[in-house]
Amino acid sequence: MLNIDWWVYLVIAGVILIIILIMPFFNKKFRDKFTSNDKYKNAKPLKVKQDKKVIDTALISHEEYDNLTEAEQQAFQIYQHNLKLHNNNKEKFLGIYNGFGSKTSMRFEPTVIVLEKKDSCKLCRPYENKILSLYPTSKKYMTMQEAVNNGFHHLGCSHKELDYYPSDSLTNDNVYDDEEKDKNYNLKLKQFKYEDKIRNLKFQKNNLTNAEKIEDIKKQLLIIVEEYQLFLKENNLKRNLLREDYNIDFIEQFSS
Template sequence: MDKFPWWVILIIILVVLVLYFVIPWNKINKKNKEKSDLVNDPKEFIDSEIDKKITEIKEDTRNKPMLGVYNWFGKKEALRLKTLVYVQPEEDCCELCRPFENQILSLEQYDKYYLTMSEAISKGYHHIGCKHIDIDYFAGVTNIADKHFSEEDQIKLHNKVLGLYKLENQIRNYKYEYDNVNSLPEIKLKIEELSDQIDAYCLENKLKRNIERENPNISDLDKFR
């Protein structure tokens, strides 16, 4: 500080004070908050033509993908402050996952507005063999379609699939026994009978047979794919 004369220090202080009182910091902060709410608010937040214009997906070659690939296409959601997904419905959904279908989940560790993925998993979602897919959700852009099947239809189909899983488990056991324990003709006959039974079951219940799931060496996860 000894190197600067007192009048230079005084000028610097005056410049800082002028910048502080002249620049509308409150308006800037308010605008930034509005943009943040537009991206992260769980409700529909598009109230003005300006907001609609902000959320439109338009390709703009002037945008450089500095903050993610979405910027390249002019998506404001590239600047979102939290990661959200929604659960895509499955026609043969089980009772554990059914409450989360078409629901928005947050991938953040904590969230005041949405159920987090960790909380959903603790309640049974994404269990072993779960078929559900999580789709990226962008507030103001993503439209979640209604289910085209009822809960009753889901329960009926799920029970049919469980019946198929039971038959597949039986044929896997016989195949393992035939390959590794006793290659008896009786066991081979059982395998053939079960194979015919699975064909008939799939035909009756309009299910697709999956030969790969009948492999006795299949992993536990792939048994339910």
């Protein structure tokens, strides 16, 4: 048997303790570099009134969820995610608490979970409510790089991700099926086309010099806007005035 001085064991124990204490710091630093969780840190739980009582958002129906705005739907998903983390943070990891009294920071590779969108395209749907690793390679999960190579986060994509912690984070089934997403996606494309027509007419109106042609463009603009507003009302969609500005950046034309 090896004859090792007592102080060697003490040094080894000290090194292990230091690793346990500083791991949350480095894990958070790495996570913040690759994710945009600052957008979600102030997210508040949604409440839905039903039978004159305020109930937990985890109990809302599909119909109630569908009537929420996209921002509210994402806040709801974030709330569910954070609620599970909050409940599990009180537990110990391997019988001890780490430096922040939470086991969730004990993670061996940075992973995220993709939030679902009701109007997602076919390229991005396979990754909704799925776990992706931010490492270049992973034995357990598909990597973000692989997903991007397969079409995820394409031009105009507005999907968002949350940090995922194994055994702590809540994974959900998709709320919308492919048929609903196809319908909503096609409506979004039609909305983009209306906005493109409006941008073009506004550009012509402000850059033509012929007064007669300008008046004609104004009439066309009134007609297309009236038609567009009817389309929005019939399909319960909201108008985005920023996307109707012809000076808008090309990528911003497809923002949500």
